[in-house]
Amino acid sequence: MAQHPAHAKPTPALKSAAFYDVDGTLIKTNIVHAFAWYARNQPTVSGSIIKSVKTALSVPMFLAADKLSRKLFNKLFYNYYRGEPEDRLIVLAEELFEDVIKPSIFPRTMDLVNEAKRAGLRNVIVSGGLDFTVRPLARYLGVDDFIANTLEFENGYATGQLGKPFVAGATKAQIMRDYAEKHGIDLGKSWGYSDSYSDYPMLAVVGHPTAVNPDFRLRTVARSYDWPVIDLR
Numbered sequence: 001m002a003q004h005p006a007h008a009k010p011t012p013a014l015k016s017a018a019f020y021d022v023d024g025t026l027i028k029t030n031i032v033h034a035f036a037w038y039a040r041n042q043p044t045v046s047g048s049i050i051k052s053v054k055t056a057l058s059v060p061m062f063l064a065a066d067k068l069s070r071k072l073f074n075k076l077f078y079n080y081y082r083g084e085p086e087d088r089l090i091v092l093a094e095e096l097f098e099d100v101i102k103p104s105i106f107p108r109t110m111d112l113v114n115e116a117k118r119a120g121l122r123n124v125i126v127s128g129g130l131d132f133t134v135r136p137l138a139r140y141l142g143v144d145d146f147i148a149n150t151l152e153f154e155n156g157y158a159t160g161q162l163g164k165p166f167v168a169g170a171t172k173a174q175i176m177r178d179y180a181e182k183h184g185i186d187l188g189k190s191w192g193y194s195d196s197y198s199d200y201p202m203l204a205v206v207g208h209p210t211a212v213n214p215d216f217r218l219r220t221v222a223r224s225y226d227w228p229v230i231d232l233r
Contacts, residue, residue, distance in 0.1 A: 014184050014185060014186035014189070015121075015122055015183070015184055015185050015186065016119075016120070016121050016122070016185065016186060016189040016190050016191075017121055017122040017123070017124055017180070017183075017185045017187075017190045017191070018113075018116040018121045018122070018123050018124070018190065018191040018192075018193065019124050019125075019126050019176055019190065019191070019192045019193070019202065019206065020113075020123070020124070020125050020126065020143075020192075020193045020194075021126060021127065021172075021193060021194035021195065021196065021199050021202065021212075022125055022127040022128075022129060022134065022137070023127070023128070023129065023195075024195035024196060024213060024215075025193055025194050025195045025196075025212045025213065025232075026105065026106060026109045026112075026125075026137075026141070026193075026212075026232070027101060027104045027105050027106065027109070027137070028104045028106060028233070029100055029101060029104040031077065031128060031129050031130070031133075032077070033100055033104075034096060034100065034101070034129065034130075034133050035077070035080060035081070037096050037099065037100050038081075038084070038089070038092065038096070041092060041095075073168075074128070074149070074162060074166055074168055075162075078149075078151065078160060078161070078162050079160035079161075080160070081151055081158040081160055082157075082158055082159060082160030083157055083158060083160075084157065084158045085156060085157055085158075086151075086153045086156050086157065086158065087156065089130075089132055089151075089158070090132045093132040093133050093135065093136060094136055096133060096136075097133070097136035097137060097140070101133070101136070101137055102137075102140065105137075105140075106213070106232035106233050107232065107233065108230075108231075108232040108233075109141070109232050110141065112193070112212075112230075112232060113141050113142070113143065116191065117142070121190070121191065122144045122145070122183070122185065123141075123142075123143035123144050123145075124143065124144060124145045124146065124147065124179065125137070125138050125141075125143055125145070125146035125147065125148070126146075126147045126148075126167065126172050126175065126176060126202065127146065127147070127148045127149075127167065128148075128149055128166075128167050128168045129148055129149065130148060130149055130150070130151060131146075131148040131149065131150050133148075134146050134148040135148075147167060147175060147179065148167060149162050149163070149166065149167045149168075150162065150163035151163070168198075169198050169199070169201065170201040172199060172201060172202040173201035173202050173204070173205040176192075176202060176205055176206075177205065186207075187205055187206050187207065188206075188207040189207055189208075190206045190207060190208065191206060191207075191208040191209075191210060192205070192206040192208070192209045192210065193210050193212045194211070194212060194218070195211070195212050195213045195214055195215060195218065196214075196215055196218060197214075197215055197217035197218040197221065199218075200218070200221060203227070209222075209225075209227050210227060210228045210229070210230060211227055211228070211229045211230070212229075212230055212231070212232055213230075213231055213232060213233055214229060
């Protein structure tokens with residue numbers, strides 16, 4: 001027998017969330033700084049020197065690739081992790097956080113996150129960084145969840161390839177849609193925060209996009225659409 005509408009179980013109300021980019025938005029450092037730290041902290045002095053020099057010489061290539069395509073940048077950049085032991089990367093991530101990431105957190109970052117908590121929002125980091133480097137930051141900020149890139153490993157060593165999906169650029173929007181569907185989140189009533197025009201798709205998918213410490217192109221877009229612009233520095 002069909003259930004009478006008057007006695008039908010009410011549909012649970014969808015929740016709202018705040019989605020945060022990390023590099024340049026919540027912290028002033030980026031994934032290149034993280035890798036440079038790992039390069040300086042190789043098991044041997046000679047290994048540290050060789051890896052550090054190689055990284056420094058590659059920075060212009062990274063910058064050029066990032067301007068062309070974030071996917072190309074990821075493919076080139078994360079290949080530099082090839083051969084790194086998985087256990088070492090994970091164990092040193094806590095030290096990386098204390099030495100590099102924690103000091104680079106913008107002064108007003110915690111205020112922004114705490115404001116979202118008081119509003120009852122689910123706080124979610126969406127980062128192109130690696131999961132083991134993002135985890136300590138997520139824990140420190142007290143966010144509910146984080147989405148980040150993952151490295152592929154074989155026999156305990158990094159292959160230099162990223163697991164799928166890539167967390168970058170336009171793919172962030174689809175990742176957020178999938179996340180919202182899974183967790184019962186109404187994107188139309190959610191917030192998004194980023195500093196980069198490359199994250200325009202991520203901002204456009206939420207009802208309340210906000211430009212944070214924006215680059216020139218994102219600032220221009222924010223003004224065009226009357227999006228809020230805030231500075232956490």
